[in-house]
Amino acid sequence: MAFATIVDHEHARRTVSGQAVVLHCHHYNARLQRAIEGSIAVDGAGIWRSSAERAWVGTLESALAGSASPRERWEAALALYAFLGFGKLGVPGGGLPDREVVATSSHFAEGWSARGTERREPVCTFTEGFLRAAAWVALGRDIVVHESACQQAGAAVCHFALTAGAGRPLRGLARPDTHPGDDGRPSPVAVRAGVDERKIIETVSSLPVTGDERGLVPAFNVFLASMPVDFYNLVTADYLRAMRESGVESLGRRLLIQVAEICGLNTFSGIRSSAEWDALIAPMCNDTEDEMVALVAVSNALGWGSWQVTELVPGESMRLRSANGYEAEGTLQLLGPSPEPSCLMLTGVAAGLMALVYGTGSVRERVGQFSAKEHRCRATGFDACEFSAAEAA
């Protein structure tokens, strides 16, 4: 089965088999997992795994429609997993899964290994969730999946042990007929005349971002993966709910913003030093302000929704406006109107971008040099989300 990514330039959206996906890199995904699974107040691994199960059920039901036999459906599920950049899975000896599945490559193991050996236990919780969803959607089987060996812990391949589940049905998200973000329209504001944002967005969007022979997407000096957007929204909503029930929601929000800030630093540092940047974007940029606008334009190609720099005071502050960010849209879909701004990822990335372009020292030393705030959010009733980032007090 062949898959294709459809890119909607106007809304800065990406879809595969009718399901919205967003691109994030191994740094962000591994750090987000570390933050959530490392929160001792909640069952972070359980939240991570169940969010993956639910997100993948919806994604796979859509993607596998039309595949007739169980074998076709199972193989299509693994092919989609590799196409999106999460790695290569297989059953030893081929055929349908019985007791074991192996991964010869893993986006999450790559993400964690980039951080060294700080965690030696298995890290592929996300894959456990995927496999349970795949067995349910493709084969109608409820299974329990346990990663018994992981590349991050030194194994040559990741091993997943499968056992029969209790027959509990898996359900994806119940989707409304309309997506709130579909009404959001970008309003480009040219703050730097030399940088052709539209050209950057269209060019970067057109780059083929699909898994290679390892099912990985090495691009822009990072490993990218096209994540079902439902996963990020589910894991964020469930994590913050659990943290709220433990009385530490504000800590959870700060943690997610910081993860995104570090993502902004690392991901866009990788992008800015990549061969793709040298080839496509560097020739358009005359100074660091041009680079900032270009970096934000690149992020519009990642499917996060349309956002632009609306004001930039070099070295001091920046304002951004997002017309249809996936976090606000997801909050409205999952939880309804929110009393608080919901775009924690974009907030953190805004601070990270300022620190990357105007901060000093190593990437690590720049964390916290700038802070950001979301002043208006679609989830709280405004027609667009607005952010400001400035030097931290």
Next chain:
Amino acid sequence: MTGVHRERVFSCPRDGTFKYYLPKDQTQPAWQRMVEAFGPPRVGAAGVVTLETPSFTLRAPSWGNPMTLIRKRGWRESDLRLFHELIGFLGDGRE
């Protein structure tokens, strides 16, 4: 001194990623030697040139410079030394 220098690239798939900058007149001869040693590169989206070897991935814009060397799992020191010889990098003592 060949004029080839390198800068550390952070936030990469692997630790120890460097960008190598070659003088203009040395770029094509260096690529010629790379192709003879490792085979032809692949030209991908945006004209980015990618050369895969068992130990590393080498990436560059279509004009071949700068070259970004990303190490793979299980990379070997001997392959890195060979790469440095092929592009004329004499070393700067940093790792």
